[in-house]
Amino acid sequence: MNYETFDHEADIGIRGFGGNIGEAFENAARAMYSVMVRIEAIKPLEQKEINLSAPDEELLLVEWLNALLSLSDIERMVFSRFEVRIEGTSLTARAWGERLDRIRHEPNVEVKGATYHMLKVGKSGDRYVAQCVVDV
Amino acid sequence: MDPKSLHKINDYLWEIPQHGEMKVPGRIFASEKLIQEMDEKVREQVTNVAMLPGIQIASIAMPDAHWGYGFPIGGVAAFDPDEGGIISMGGVGFDISCGVRTMKTGMSRDEVMPRLKTLVDQFFNRVPAGVGSEGLIKLSPGQIDEMLLGGAVWAIKKGFGLKEDLDYIEEQGRVSGAEPEHVSDTAKKRQYREMGTLGSGNHYLEVQVVSEVYDEPAALAMGLRKDDVVITVHCGSRGLGHQVGTDYLKSLATAAQRFNLPIKDRELASAPIESPEGKKYFGAMSAGINCALANRQIITHLVREIFTDIFPEGHIKMLYDISHNTCKVETHTIDGRKKRVYVHRKGATRAFGPGQIDLPQEYRHIGQPVLIGGTMGTSSYILVGTEEGMKTAFGSACHGAGRAMSRTQAKRTWQGRDVIRLLEAQGVMIRGHSYSGIAEEAPESYKDVSEVVESAHQAGLAKKVVRVKPIACVKG
Numbered sequence: 001m002n003y004e005t006f007d008h009e010a011d012i013g014i015r016g017f018g019g020n021i022g023e024a025f026e027n028a029a030r031a032m033y034s035v036m037v038r039i040e041a042i043k044p045l046e047q048k049e050i051n052l053s054a055p056d057e058e059l060l061l062v063e064w065l066n067a068l069l070s071l072s073d074i075e076r077m078v079f080s081r082f083e084v085r086i087e088g089t090s091l092t093a094r095a096w097g098e099r100l101d102r103i104r105h106e107p108n109v110e111v112k113g114a115t116y117h118m119l120k121v122g123k124s125g126d127r128y129v130a131q132c133v134v135d136v
Numbered sequence: 137m138d139p140k141s142l143h144k145i146n147d148y149l150w151e152i153p154q155h156g157e158m159k160v161p162g163r164i165f166a167s168e169k170l171i172q173e174m175d176e177k178v179r180e181q182v183t184n185v186a187m188l189p190g191i192q193i194a195s196i197a198m199p200d201a202h203w204g205y206g207f208p209i210g211g212v213a214a215f216d217p218d219e220g221g222i223i224s225m226g227g228v229g230f231d232i233s234c235g236v237r238t239m240k241t242g243m244s245r246d247e248v249m250p251r252l253k254t255l256v257d258q259f260f261n262r263v264p265a266g267v268g269s270e271g272l273i274k275l276s277p278g279q280i281d282e283m284l285l286g287g288a289v290w291a292i293k294k295g296f297g298l299k300e301d302l303d304y305i306e307e308q309g310r311v312s313g314a315e316p317e318h319v320s321d322t323a324k325k326r327q328y329r330e331m332g333t334l335g336s337g338n339h340y341l342e343v344q345v346v347s348e349v350y351d352e353p354a355a356l357a358m359g360l361r362k363d364d365v366v367i368t369v370h371c372g373s374r375g376l377g378h379q380v381g382t383d384y385l386k387s388l389a390t391a392a393q394r395f396n397l398p399i400k401d402r403e404l405a406s407a408p409i410e411s412p413e414g415k416k417y418f419g420a421m422s423a424g425i426n427c428a429l430a431n432r433q434i435i436t437h438l439v440r441e442i443f444t445d446i447f448p449e450g451h452i453k454m455l456y457d458i459s460h461n462t463c464k465v466e467t468h469t470i471d472g473r474k475k476r477v478y479v480h481r482k483g484a485t486r487a488f489g490p491g492q493i494d495l496p497q498e499y500r501h502i503g504q505p506v507l508i509g510g511t512m513g514t515s516s517y518i519l520v521g522t523e524e525g526m527k528t529a530f531g532s533a534c535h536g537a538g539r540a541m542s543r544t545q546a547k548r549t550w551q552g553r554d555v556i557r558l559l560e561a562q563g564v565m566i567r568g569h570s571y572s573g574i575a576e577e578a579p580e581s582y583k584d585v586s587e588v589v590e591s592a593h594q595a596g597l598a599k600k601v602v603r604v605k606p607i608a609c610v611k612g
Contacts, residue, residue, distance in 0.1 A: 010203070010538075063386075102266065113230045135230045136543065
């Protein structure tokens with residue numbers, strides 16, 4: 001598995017791995033949607049674009065996840081496939097998903113926001129990891 | 137936390153003496169047992185808050201305190217703008233003005249039981265809840281601003297509820313100081329379709345029965361007797377509040393650096409109250425409070441409609457509405473002087489004592505009702521604020537039980553279906569929008585609410601009036 005969730009007292013941590021930072025961001029997003037819904041059930045039918053920049057890579061991760069949450073809320077969509085390109089501390093991304101289906105996607109819990117808690121972006125062994133705790 | 141590492145003031149008050157960069161001491165209101173169970177991080181976070189500029193008297197933690205982002209959950213702190221005081225997003229949290237509203241039904245348990253199943257099914261079907269739910273009304277950009285300025289007052293003007301409901305809401309259903317222009321377009325867009333929705337996680341709509349009366353005169357003033365049925369809703373400011381939190385976490389974290397504030401933790405995201413950043417956050421956060429008040433008002437209207445459809449003989453009357461994630465401007469007596477301060481309550485309830493002008497006439501002699509939510513299967517409590525709490529904790533009390541086990545661990549331990557079966561056997565009907573969500577909210581994954589309430593009572597923060605037990609619960 002290239003993403004996982006981890007234990008945290010009241011909330012939940014999300015973590016993505018990858019061969020580069022972009023991939024780790026893609027998988028961190030998967031980890032976040034796996035908290036909200038059954039991610040395997042999401043069909044990548046519609047594509048959205050996101051462009052962002054932030055002062056550093058870690059803040060960029062929080063921005064990226066929060067941009068997805070806003071988009072999900074406004075468009076009533078959930079996403080499962082991502083393509084992230086990072087240059088410096090700017091991000092260009094595409095996300096694929098569909099309108100939330102409250103039966104098929106088996107919703108679990110809303111994520112209110114990605115936080116700075118346990119926020120880490122960096123290299124761990126031979127792969128990159130991107131993680132933080134999300135408020136549910 | 138080791139009680140020996142704290143300075144014991146009395147059985148229910150423990151102090152972290154002022155040291156290092158702390159401007160005031162830290163004070164934790166709790167029994168020895170709760171202190172022992174309390175997370176070591178609470179000490180660290182209470183200490184960090186005590187270092188913030190302009191803090192008054194003490195950095196305070198409630199009996200249900202546990203780790204939070206920046207401030208602990210259960211953290212209370214007041215700041216004076218005239219002493220360079222700050223305002224902190226970490227002192228309010230992501231779910232601005234999340235709160236509890238309790239309504240009376242005018243009916244007893246025996247009268248409600250025969251039609252309880254119909255009632256809870258209708259609540260489940262007609263009150264929008266769960267991930268991605270949409271409200272019955274859709275707001276336009278212009279209407280959003282009116283709602284953010286008007287709170288529950290706006291909702292009533294739109295036909296959601298009765299004018300008399302407003303008397304039983306903090307600040308009569310609308311906080312002044314809301315500035316919709318400082319709420320981002322993204323935040324507003326997130327709210328277009330979310331008015332009158334419950335949300336998910338620990339949010340709920342519950343049918344409860346008064347199971348014990350501790351203070352007969354206070355209960356009488358609230359119009360409560362043993363076996364009365366009440367309805368309680370727990371929810372917040374929805375997508376708009378979450379987005380305001382997200383936006384200002386970022387801007388106040390940057391401001392804290394710019395103003396060179398002594399911040400030990402990025403999530404304390406703060407700015408001086410009188411700075412442009414601080415003023416903007418206060419305006420946006422106040423708008424978030426009004427959003428939560430409007431949201432709970434619309435849900436009240438739905439509850440009233442559904443209840444009287446099924447029980448035409450019933451009459452839904454407000455008991456009270458409290459918010460537990462806020463920053464409010466209040467006047468408190470500090471060192472013998474009346475001061476206007478910015479009181480942050482994060483996972484803490486306002487608990488004004490008797491005589492306060494903000495309270496409705498019939499509660500003014502007993503103090504403000506303090507609504508403490510338990511977990512699905514356990515009790516909730518109604519208390520009243522005290523004179524003593526006004527002096528020791530800026531008129532604040534605890535807010536709930538607090539998690540004892542992580543969500544992941546709860547999901548590993550229980551199956552949603554089993555939790556439902558077990559609770560039904562104990563006489564609590566459960567309807568949920570998500571089985572895994574129910575597993576995460578299993579009663580055993582929370583601390584014992586009774587111990588928390590007992591500590592608040594013994595510490596003099598608020599006095600127990602009644603205990604209510606759930607007979608049906610709709611989870612978001």
